[in-house]
Amino acid sequence: MNVIEIKDLKFGYSSKRKILNGLNITVKEGEYITLLGHNGSGKSTLAKLLIGLLEKNSGSIIVNGLELNEENVNQIREHVGIVFQNPDNQFVGVTVKDDIAFGLENRRIPSQEIKEEVFKYSKLVGMEEFLDRNPEDLSGGQKQRVAIASVLAFKPNIIIFDEATSMLDPLGVKEVMDTIRSLVGKKTIISITHNLNEAKLADRVIVLNKGEIVLDGTPQDVFKEKEILKKANLDITDSMKLIELVKNNNDLHQEFRDKVEEALWELTFQK
Numbered sequence: 404m405n406v407i408e409i410k411d412l413k414f415g416y417s418s419k420r421k422i423l424n425g426l427n428i429t430v431k432e433g434e435y436i437t438l439l440g441h442n443g444s445g446k447s448t449l450a451k452l453l454i455g456l457l458e459k460n461s462g463s464i465i466v467n468g469l470e471l472n473e474e475n476v477n478q479i480r481e482h483v484g485i486v487f488q489n490p491d492n493q494f495v496g497v498t499v500k501d502d503i504a505f506g507l508e509n510r511r512i513p514s515q516e517i518k519e520e521v522f523k524y525s526k527l528v529g530m531e532e533f534l535d536r537n538p539e540d541l542s543g544g545q546k547q548r549v550a551i552a553s554v555l556a557f558k559p560n561i562i563i564f565d566e567a568t569s570m571l572d573p574l575g576v577k578e579v580m581d582t583i584r585s586l587v588g589k590k591t592i593i594s595i596t597h598n599l600n601e602a603k604l605a606d607r608v609i610v611l612n613k614g615e616i617v618l619d620g621t622p623q624d625v626f627k628e629k630e631i632l633k634k635a636n637l638d639i640t641d642s643m644k645l646i647e648l649v650k651n652n653n654d655l656h657q658e659f660r661d662k663v664e665e666a667l668w669e670l671t672f673q674k
Contacts, residue, residue: 404431404432405429405430405431405432406430406431406432406466406467406482406560406561406591407428407429407430407453407464407465407466407561407591408428408429408430408463408464408465409426409427409428409429409449409462409463409464409465410427410462410463410465411425411426411427411461411462411463412425412426412427412449412452412459412461412462412463412464413425413426413459413460413461413462414445414448414452414457414459414460415460421614422445422448422614423445423448423449423452423614424613424614424615425462425615426449426462426614426615426616427616428609428616430561430591430593431591432560432591433588433589433590433591434591434592434606434607435587435591435592435594435604435605435606435607436592436593436594436605436606436607436608436609437593437594437595437596437601437602437604437605437607437608437609437622438450438593438594438595438596438609438611439596439597439599439602439608439609439610439611439625439635439637440595440597440610440611440612440635440637441597441612441635441636441637442597443613444611444612444613444614444635445611445613445614446595446611447565447566447595449595449611450485450563450565450593450595452464453466453471453483453563453593454479454480454483454485454563455471455476455479455480466479466482466483466561467479467482467560481557481559482559482560482561483559483561483562483563484554484555484557484559484561484562484563485554485562485563485564485565486547486550486551486554486562486563486564486565486567487550487565487566487567488565488566488567488569488570489570490538490543490546490547490549490550491538491546493550493553494538494546494549494550496538497537498534498535498536498537498538499525499530499533499534499535499536499538499541499549500521500525500534500535502538502549502553503520503521503524503525503534503549503552503553503556504517504520504521504556505553506553506556506557507520507521507556520556521534521556522534524552524553524555524556525549525552527552527555527585528548528549528551528552528555528582529548529578529582530545530548530549530552533545533549542574542575543570543571543572543575544571544572544574544575544576544577544578544579545575545578547567547568547571547575547578547579547582548578548579548582550567551579551582559590560590560591561590561591561592561593562586562590562591562592562593563593563594563595564579564583564592564593564594564595564596565595566595566596566597567579567594568580568596568598568601569596569597569598576601580601580604583604584604592605597637597638599626599632599637599638599639599640599643600640602622602625603622603626603640603671604622605622606621607619607620607621607622608620608621608622608625610625610631610632610635610637611635612634612635612636617631617634617635618631618632626639626640626643626671629643629647640671642671643671646671
């Protein structure tokens with residue numbers, strides 16, 4: 404079953420500034436997709452269009468069978484949650500507990516149920532021991548985990564991570580990626596990034612360049628297209644760079660080069 408269908412989607416801030424040029428994408432229920440692209444490729448614009456923060460110029464966006472428009476945008480937002488790049492922009496509560504509870508309170512859920520839901524989702528992201536802490540006192544990775552818990556509390560079946568790790572240190576990146584991996588198979592996940600190391604964890608990778616899809620396939624298939632990735636201004640992984648060096652080193656025996664390449668290729672997709 405397709406939970407998202409994007410048909411001939413076009414968007415630009417003006418006739419001279421086109422961002423998306425006729426995108427066609429389908430997303431299956433439970434799929435983990437990475438939208439990979441450099442700054443200016445249109446990937447974050449697409450995220451904003453999917454939740455109605457921007458209005459398309461033409462084409463259609465269908466979410467759970469509903470075509471996105473002004474009349475049903477709020478209904479669609481009940482199905483789609485988004486975690487932004489900067490977690491500080493998403494905090495509204497004085498404590499972690501208040502922040503996760505905020506959306507539930509607005510939906511007038513009974514207080515006892517709110518307490519249970521807050522603990523449930525804080526535990527799911529490993530933040531149950533921080534419920535009384537001020538979000539300002541948390542690390543970047545911890546803040547993003549709270550932001551994820553706040554989104555999960557709304558019980559969307561689709562979650563978009565819009566460059567959710569780009570402002571984090573390596574530990575914070577690991578914390579958030581571990582959380583995302585724990586949701587695989589439970590939610591439909593769309594992760595927006597420029598980082599190939601994150602993209603390799605997905606079921607499917609879609610590469611955008613200048614508002615157009617240039618690659619769409621499994622991480623293994625997409626990563627083989629190194630020249631297309633470079634043209635899209637994406638930095639290939641260290642193991643992929645080593646593969647290039649080995650392949651181009653004519654001083655090494657061909658059989659040895661093949662074995663090293665195979666080992667490095669396995670390393671590239673090690674999870």
